[in-house]
Amino acid sequence: MSPRTLYDKVFEDHIVHRDESGSYLLFIDRHLVHEVTSPQAFEGLKNAGRTVRRKDCTLATVDHNIPTESRANFTNLDDFITQKDSRLQVKTLEENVRDFGVTYFGMTDSRQGIVHVVGPEQGFTLPGTTVVCGDSHTSTHGAFGSLAFGIGTSEVEHVLATQTIIQTKSKNMRITIEGDLLPGITSKDLILHVIGVIGTAGGTGSVIEFAGRAIANLSMEARMSICNMAIEAGARAGMIAPDQKTFDYIAGRPLAPKGAEFAKAVAYWKTLPTDEGATFDEEVVIKSSDIIPTITxxxxxxxxxxxxxxxxxxxxxxxxxxxxxxxxxxxxxxxxxxxxxxxxxxxxxxxxxxxxxxxxxxxxxxxxxxxxxxxxxxxxxxxxxxxxxxxxxxxxxxxxxxxxxxxxxxxxxxxxxxxxxxxxxxxxxxxxxxxxxxxxxxxxxxxxxxxxxxxxxxxxxxxxxxxxxxxxxxxxxxxxxxxxxxxxxxxxxxxxxxxKVPLEGEIDINEQEGGEVAATPATADVSAPAVAGLAPFLTLTGIAAPLDKANIDTDAIIPKQFLKTIKRTGLSSGLFYEWRFTQKDGKDVATDFVLNVAPYNKAEVLLVTGDNFGCGSSREHAPWALQDFGIKSIIAPSFGDIFYNNSFKNGLLPIRIPQEVILSKLYPVAQAGKPLTIDLPNQQIRGPDGEVLVDNFDVEPFRKHCLVNGLDDISLTLQKEEHIQKYEATRREKFSFLEGGSDLIKPIRGTKRSLYGVKAQEW
Ligand SMILES: CC(C)[C@H](C(=O)O)[C@@H](O)C(=O)O
Ligand code: SF4
The missing domain is CATH 3.30.499.10 (Aconitase, domain 3)
Known part of the structure; x- marks a missing residue:
């Protein structure tokens, strides 16, 4: 076998199935869930009558919406969370984890926290695993040598239902930090420096492995800060080879494997680092001595x-x-x-x-x-x-x-x-x-x-x-x-x-359930046909609104205040909110932003001249808001990976076109307020008189197939049930140390008193 990278190894060890078109179905070992990106996913499950396939692989907590004031007087969510929409989101998560039986750290549980802090802290995050969460900073967990990435809400639903995800293979990129960090220089300075050098689109389409002595010398916490911000470099994920420091950090954590299983795990983890001679699609070398305290x-x-x-x-x-x-x-x-x-x-x-x-x-x-x-x-x-x-x-x-x-x-x-x-x-x-x-x-x-x-x-x-x-x-x-x-x-x-010390007056939160963990029964509906869930995308003719800007992030596309919904619709008024509106006497007044001005207020295509559209957060609210406004396709030189993916899941077509072609061929049409025709079956873009402006744009065959036929991913995946079961059987043997997962946590129920001196919530 030819030498492989850390990413290659983890990826290959999770392949459930490979499509002829080159798209993969990967098994997901660890799924973290929070209140912002899960309501619509659980709703989808409920509507389809589906269950959470692997509860042991799923762990939920609340983090984004909750007030950070003292909880000493916490009695209930209704009184504590005064913002109505935030409260609804938290309560919806609580209902969902109860209804689906998902392990949950709520507000009276001392283990509650930011989802990317909780996973590693509990030993839920382990080397060599696939970790996902409806959150872009899932990249954090790559510090353990796991393949960890953010997903959108449609994918959250997909993982809940199938414990798998559809993926294409990313490129391999290595960033080597040569030499030792200068005294007093932190991992934050290091990662800000790296992003300053390679740019926020520098890692697009790649999984970055951070390597070199400076990285090896970092603590696990510092490594997490680095991988956390891999997403800010545009990467699909960041990874660091697991080493003794990693194993020591994990040992003894509540959900980490124990005894012989831990030894078996370590033996496997030691095989993960990149082989000598493995090739990377891209290599960047940075000198530690160039890094000094950095700010933005x-x-x-x-x-x-x-x-x-x-x-x-x-x-x-x-x-x-x-x-x-x-x-x-x-x-x-x-x-x-x-x-x-x-x-x-x-x-x-x-x-x-x-x-x-x-x-x-x-x-x-x-x-x-x-x-x-x-x-x-x-x-x-x-x-x-x-x-x-x-x-x-x-x-x-x-x-x-x-x-x-x-x-x-x-x-x-x-x-x-x-x-x-x-x-x-x-x-x-x-x-x-x-x-x-x-x-x-x-x-x-x-x-x-x-x-x-x-x-x-x-x-x-x-x-x-x-x-x-x-x-x-x-x-x-x-x-x-x-x-x-x-x-x-x-x-x-x-x-x-x-x-590890149990909290006074509280049940032992780290207590392990003895005995064997039963194999999770397959709950998926094998007979489900591939239903057409979306309107098929064939040919679209519409006005194209020009947008002359690079790095348009999803916070700009849909600001945080609009993320508090538990629905997918009604987001059009929040689209580009800060740019489309200004406030006068407490009211929104429309600016002259392009989408407010005719004919672009009826635009169906967004034509972006700058790179990296949709970078940043994994919020699927971004494509939802664009669609709600009436946008059906976006053309840009490049896209943020998660946004790109989320768009397809919603029948919104993102098209990558080189900047020169956009500027010379498409931009003049958009500026003249004339329509463009996007022909997906033929992968062509035509001008107002039918002239071909782009002859053959790129789109992955599998994505095109789904879009043209309006296919629902989950039903497609459920047709591969046999493959999933086969993978799970192998996993139970080969990766037995991953069994159990969050099922090993005993919920604090009913009248138990928690750390905060209040009653723990029923869930
Ligand atoms: C709310 C969530 C979708 C988002 C993310 O994906 O990153 C948030 O955590 C953020 O940091 O913007
Ligand atoms: S980056 Fe996202 S997940 Fe991380 S703390 Fe901020 S809001 Fe929370």
């Missing part, structure tokens, strides 16, 4: 520069689209070219998110603020642990006291101000030093200004009131030295031990 200045994570730099000047940029993008970003961010980063003052600090809310991050930030006080000019500094268990651990170490003494606000676990689906948001024009992963327009609140950085840098900015070079910071480095790059094994272990 614009509205895309690729707008990253060293803290020692100044705000860049659009006048220095030749490319027209890049230049106007930069002007727009600087205007939005309220920044003047040439300003020193260290002269930029901030209004708020956010320490949290699935990138940087783990115990190491909190220790590092606490060491920076220890004995100091938040600047008076900083209105609010929020510290939000990634999970209830991390919060407990931090409190055990006294970190909460350090933060509180410094004037920082110590909160309960959740996504919080990372995207502000809960009440934690920035006011318009407020500037935030944030440890999160996205600085998109409106991300932390309408017209908010986000700068991404490490926990140390955000904490220091909170103290001095402006960005600052952490290397000049005077503090007791013994508190953080190891945290910055290597991780403090002893503290790490202590933290892990602490997590």
């Amino acid at each position: 200045w614009g509205t895309s994570p690729q707008d990253a520069l060293p803290i020692t730099a100044r705000v860049p000047n659009p006048a220095d940029v030749g490319d027209k689209i890049k230049k106007s993008g930069m002007e727009r970003a600087l205007h939005y961010m309220g920044l003047i070219p040439g300003t020193k980063f260290t002269d930029i003052s901030i209004d708020k600090v956010f320490i949290g998110s699935c990138t940087n809310s783990r115990i190491e991050d909190l220790r590092a930030a606490a060491a920076v603020v220890k004995g100091k006080k938040k600047a008076d000019t900083v209105k609010h500094a929020l510290v939000v642990p990634g999970s209830g268990l991390i919060k407990l651990q931090a409190e055990k170490e006294g970190l909460d006291k350090i933060f509180i003494a410094a004037g920082f606000d110590w909160r309960e676990a959740g996504c919080s101000m990372c995207l502000g689906m809960n009440p934690d948001i920035l006011d318009p024009q407020e500037r935030c030093a944030s440890t999160s992963n996205r600085n998109f327009e409106g991300r932390q609140g309408a017209n908010s200004r986000t700068h991404l950085m490490s926990p140390q840098m955000a904490a220091a900015a909170g103290i001095v009131g402006h960005f600052t070079d952490i290397r000049d910071w005077e503090y007791d480095t013994s508190d953080v030295a190891a945290i910055a790059v290597g991780g403090d094994e002893e503290l790490e272990r202590a933290a892990m031990e602490a997590e």
Whole structure:
């Protein structure tokens, strides 16, 4: 066998079936579920009379919508979550996990937290597994050498029903970080630097393996921060080869294999690293010595520069689209070219998110603020642990006291101000030093200004009131030295031990069910015919609206406030909301944005000149909103992977056309307000007089087949039931250490008292 990469190996070990067209059906080992992207999926299951095929492979928690205020007085969701639509989403998840019997960490459970923190913490995430979640930052789990990626809601339903996913093979890309990180440089600086170098579309169509000594030296938590942001580099997934550090991190976690099964697992995990001589489609080499503390200045994570730099000047940029993008970003961010980063003052600090809310991050930030006080000019500094268990651990170490003494606000676990689906948001024009992963327009609140950085840098900015070079910071480095790059094994272990201790007055949350785990019976309906679920897509003739912009993210396509729905429809008014509307006297007033102006207000095609349309979040609300508006096809030079996939699942056709062809052939037609004809069966785009403008656009045969015939993926997959059962039988033998999964968790029920001194919820 020829040498293979880590990605090749994990991919190949999960193939259930390969279609003649080259599309694969992969088995999914671990499926994490949260309240935002699951309601429509469970609804779909209910409507079709289907069940969750592998409950042991499924684990749910709430994170995005929940308030982070103290839960000390929590009695029920109705009183605690005051935002009606947020409450509905959380309650809907609770109903669904109850109805379908899915293991769930609710708000009174100390194991609740951000879904990407919870999976690894519980040992649910394991090397060599396939991990999915209706969330783009599922890439986080790749730090364990798993193939982990975000999916849309249609795929969530597909996985719930079939425990498989339809995939094509991505390209292999390796990013090697040569040499050792300089003192005080964190994994956040590293990944921001990488994205600054390769760009937010740099990893499109690829799975990135991060390699090199600097990566090997990182702790598991730091590795998670790196893979977390692989999605910000446009990649399908990020992966790091599992090693002894990985095995040690997993050992003893509640859902990790035990005893002989653990030994069997480790033996397999050791076979996973990329073979000597394996080839990568793309290789990038970065020198550690080039990486210094890094922050972002614009509205895309690729707008990253060293803290020692100044705000860049659009006048220095030749490319027209890049230049106007930069002007727009600087205007939005309220920044003047040439300003020193260290002269930029901030209004708020956010320490949290699935990138940087783990115990190491909190220790590092606490060491920076220890004995100091938040600047008076900083209105609010929020510290939000990634999970209830991390919060407990931090409190055990006294970190909460350090933060509180410094004037920082110590909160309960959740996504919080990372995207502000809960009440934690920035006011318009407020500037935030944030440890999160996205600085998109409106991300932390309408017209908010986000700068991404490490926990140390955000904490220091909170103290001095402006960005600052952490290397000049005077503090007791013994508190953080190891945290910055290597991780403090002893503290790490202590933290892990602490997590294993049952909470007082609560049932032993880590107690394992003895005995064998019964084989999960096949519940799928084998006889189901391939039903046509969508209207077939054949030929479309419609007005094309021109959009001259690169990196249009899904936060811009449909902002967070519209994600709180539990339906797929009614999203048209939220489409490009921040661009289509401005507020006057509390009312929405239409701007002159292209889709508000005739004839484009009736557009059926969106013609985008810039790269990377639909990058960022996995929200399927983006294609839903476009469709609701009347858009049926989008033409762009390139797309964000998850958006591209989500579009097909909804009968919305994304077409990749080189930028020169768009600009020379299609753009003039769109600008003239004339229609384009998209002929999917012939893969052609024609002009208003029937002239062929694009002779043969690319579309994968399987996707075309589904679209042209309006086929529903789930029914198609259920026809492969025999293959799925066969795979499961092999898996029970070969990967026996994966059996059991979330079924090993005992739910806290009824009158048991939880950590917060309140009754645990029935679910
Ligand atoms: C809500 C969810 C779909 C989204 C994602 O996919 O990333 C969110 O977590 C985000 O960070 O924007
Ligand atoms: S990126 Fe932010 S909103 Fe998305 S899962 Fe992570 S913490 Fe939650």
